Amino acid sequence: MKKVVVIDHPLILHKLSIMRDKNTGSKDFRELLEEIAMLMTYEITRSFQLEEVEIETPICKTKAKMLTGKKVAIVPILRAGLGMVDGILKLIPAAKVGHIGLYRDPETLKPVEYYCKLPSDISEREIILVDPMLATGGSACDAIHLLKEKGAKNIKLMCLIAAPEGIEAVQSSHPDVEIFVAAVDERLNEHGYIVPGLGDAGDRIFGTK
Numbered sequence: 588m589k590k591v592v593v594i595d596h597p598l599i600l601h602k603l604s605i606m607r608d609k610n611t612g613s614k615d616f617r618e619l620l621e622e623i624a625m626l627m628t629y630e631i632t633r634s635f636q637l638e639e640v641e642i643e644t645p646i647c648k649t650k651a652k653m654l655t656g657k658k659v660a661i662v663p664i665l666r667a668g669l670g671m672v673d674g675i676l677k678l679i680p681a682a683k684v685g686h687i688g689l690y691r692d693p694e695t696l697k698p699v700e701y702y703c704k705l706p707s708d709i710s711e712r713e714i715i716l717v718d719p720m721l722a723t724g725g726s727a728c729d730a731i732h733l734l735k736e737k738g739a740k741n742i743k744l745m746c747l748i749a750a751p752e753g754i755e756a757v758q759s760s761h762p763d764v765e766i767f768v769a770a771v772d773e774r775l776n777e778h779g780y781i782v783p784g785l786g787d788a789g790d791r792i793f794g795t796k
């Protein structure tokens with residue numbers, strides 16, 4: 588089973604605490620989510636391969652390290668995952684972006700699929716699946732299942748806050764997927780919300796209820 592990486596850098600935790608505060612409005616919430624996604628990308632790409640190439644500085648020829656040009660796809664789970672895409676694209680501008688639309692039925696807490704559009708070469712790409720909240724894990728598990736059905740092999744899941752229940756669900760259904768989170772919270776409440784969490788991420792990003 589792949590490990591869970593908790594990226595608990597002080598800058599990330601500080602920004603996340605502002606996001607958790609119920610008095611933080613949509614503008615700041617969106618900006619902070621984008622910034623944290625960018626900071627998490629720095630850590631998620633640590634395993635990317637480098638190669639030596641010959642370059643010429645103004646002084647002399649030398650060998651220098653550059654990325655091997657690995658193909659990446661960023662796949663947000665709509666809607667809330669959209670809030671993380673621009674931050675990742677700032678560091679990986681050549682990545683393609685796929686979209687998986689899921690909403691969680693408020694009664695059953697089961698995910699309902701309403702959209703899927705992925706790059707045609709998804710099976711050759713390293714995939715960063717993004718969603719700020721990993722609660723029961725139902726949405727992430729379904730999105731990973733969909734990606735695998737389309738041929739995806741190499742998937743990393745990036746979330747802001749996870750409940751222990753969500754981590755367990757992804758690890759048991761998809762042990763090959765590496766999970767990156769900024770924080771693991773205490774538990775879920777009776778409505779399936781993460782405690783203490785930050786509320787409904789999609790509603791806070793887009794200003795809806």
Ligand SMILES: O=P(O)(O)OC[C@H]1O[C@H](OP(=O)(O)OP(=O)(O)O)[C@H](O)[C@@H]1O
Pocket residue numbers: 664665666667668689690691692696698718719720721722723724725726727753779787788789790
């Ligand atoms: O782990 P789970 O129990 O499946 O819950 C997590 C999901 O719930 C939220 O989406 P929501 O259904 O609120 O849709 P939205 O992004 O459109 O608001 C969140 O962004 C995840 O996708």
Ligand SMILES: O=c1cc[nH]c(=O)[nH]1
Pocket residue numbers: 667720722779780781782784785786787788789
């Ligand atoms: O706490 C939660 C759980 C699911 N979805 C959210 O947006 N927040």
Ligand SMILES: [Mg+2]
Pocket residue numbers: 667787788789790
């Ligand atoms: Mg929502």
